[in-house]
Amino acid sequence: xxxxxxxxxxxxxxxxxxxxxxxxxxxxxxxxxxxxxxxxxxxxxxxxxxxxxxxxxxxxxxxxxxxxxxxxxxxxxxxxxxxxxxxxxxxxxxxxxxxxxxxxxxxxxxxxxxxxxxxxxxxxxxxxxxxxxxxxxxxxxxxxxxxxxxxxxxxxxxxxxxxxxxxxxxxxxxxxxxxxxxxxxxxxxxxxxxxxxxxxxxxxxxxxxxxxxxxxxxxxxxxxxxxxxxxxxxxxxxxxxxxxxxxxxxxxxxxxxxxxxxxxxxxxxxxxxxxxxxxxxxxxxxxxxxxxxxxxxxxxxxxxxxxxxxxxxxxxxxxxxxxxxxxxxxxxxxxxxxxxxxxxxxxxxxxxxxxxxxxxxxxxxxxxxxxxxxxxxxxxxxxxxxxxxxxxxxxxxxxxxxxxxxxxxxxxxxxxxxxxxxxxxx
Numbered sequence: 001x002x003x004x005x006x007x008x009x010x011x012x013x014x015x016x017x018x019x020x021x022x023x024x025x026x027x028x029x030x031x032x033x034x035x036x037x038x039x040x041x042x043x044x045x046x047x048x049x050x051x052x053x054x055x056x057x058x059x060x061x062x063x064x065x066x067x068x069x070x071x072x073x074x075x076x077x078x079x080x081x082x083x084x085x086x087x088x089x090x091x092x093x094x095x096x097x098x099x100x101x102x103x104x105x106x107x108x109x110x111x112x113x114x115x116x117x118x119x120x121x122x123x124x125x126x127x128x129x130x131x132x133x134x135x136x137x138x139x140x141x142x143x144x145x146x147x148x149x150x151x152x153x154x155x156x157x158x159x160x161x162x163x164x165x166x167x168x169x170x171x172x173x174x175x176x177x178x179x180x181x182x183x184x185x186x187x188x189x190x191x192x193x194x195x196x197x198x199x200x201x202x203x204x205x206x207x208x209x210x211x212x213x214x215x216x217x218x219x220x221x222x223x224x225x226x227x228x229x230x231x232x233x234x235x236x237x238x239x240x241x242x243x244x245x246x247x248x249x250x251x252x253x254x255x256x257x258x259x260x261x262x263x264x265x266x267x268x269x270x271x272x273x274x275x276x277x278x279x280x281x282x283x284x285x286x287x288x289x290x291x292x293x294x295x296x297x298x299x300x301x302x303x304x305x306x307x308x309x310x311x312x313x314x315x316x317x318x319x320x321x322x323x324x325x326x327x328x329x330x331x332x333x334x335x336x337x338x339x340x341x342x343x344x345x346x347x348x349x350x351x352x353x354x355x356x357x358x359x360x361x362x363x364x365x366x367x368x369x370x371x372x373x374x375x376x377x378x379x380x381x382x383x384x385x386x387x388x389x390x391x392x393x394x395x396x397x398x399x400x401x402x403x404x405x406x407x408x409x410x411x412x413x414x415x416x417x418x419x420x421x422x423x424x425x426x
Contacts, residue, residue: 314345
């Protein structure tokens with residue numbers, strides 16, 4: 001018994017020491033504190049060690065949140081990106097990171113359950129695929145799906161919890177559904193007087209703001225709030241805006257704590273060490289995602305069912321081009337659009353880094369389709385992604401990209417003013 005206590009004490013000390021970067025840090029939860037940036041981040045994809053040399057993500061700042069978890073019953077909203085870097089190396093997998101759930105269980109935190117968003121706890125499910133409840137094979141913890149019929153934690157699912165940790169890597173696009181799950185978790189916890197702790201992570205598309213503002217009439221799970229397509233907020237900042245703008249039902253307020261990223265500015269280049277979902281495999285796909293995701297509401301493929309997801313686009317209904325591809329079932333796309341059909345299209349895997357929402361791909365595809373009347377899918381999904389009917393109408397009317405974007409200016413200016421109180425980083 002004494003040995004176990006000693007072992008756990010040493011483990012906790014090592015974890016805190018490493019996460020602090022061997023430097024003394026303030027353990028307060030003052031999320032407005034700014035730490036001077038002394039180095040430029042150049043993280044390499046699939047090399048999480050590089051990432052912690054320049055910044056410290058919220059999950060790694062154990063000294064800030066472990067004291068809050070002692071003696072509390074904890075739930076965790078997590079997926080494959082919810083990791084601590086360069087801490088307690090998982091020798092079995094060879095990874096230089098440890099999953100947050102595994103770390104807290106090892107430290108004898110009373111973790112009761114895991115909530116899984118779209119794509120599931122391990123991030124393997126297709127986009128739109130129902131995620132089922134189950135149990136984690138490694139820890140034995142129950143997994144509660146927040147994607148499918150149950151998008152909001154129920155009273156029963158929160159009854160045995162005091163605190164819910166939200167730690168998921170976002171990519172900064174309104175239709176990327178992790179922020180929708182964040183909304184429902186905050187709302188449920190506010191209604192049941194539970195605390196939410198957000199462990200913040202950088203936004204790889206956080207250096208610009210662009211796109212039409214979502215109109216209330218087109219609210220859906222791929223667009224829940226009046227923000228542009230590219231909102232320029234980290235998930236911690238977004239949580240603060242949800243609270244501050246009274247977006248939760250009945251204007252309830254969530255007891256919210258954000259553990260900010262140390263040594264981070266939104267102008268930093270940031271390549272994600274772990275892909276955030278099956279069809280965003282690299283930095284190029286993540287950068288192009290806000291622009292190419294509009295194709296999900298058309299008869300054009302954005303590369304699902306290939307190895308260049310969200311880096312190519314094409315369709316059997318486009319005029320012949322110099323580039324073709326044939327979608328086939330793969331991880332994250334069991335039934336890809338235009339499966340086994342040759343698609344005429346374009347390869348964007350080598351285009352320069354985008355710092356704006358690019359409508360030229362969408363406009364080009366529409367102009368080159370063999371049947372414009374069937375270009376936009378009939379179920380209205382394009383309007384849900386755009387958050388407005390106007391974008392489809394403008395493209396059908398032959399508007400140029402500049403003319404379309406000019407109609408966004410007023411809304412974007414208003415949004416920039418509205419979001420300012422919630423910013424945690426320069």
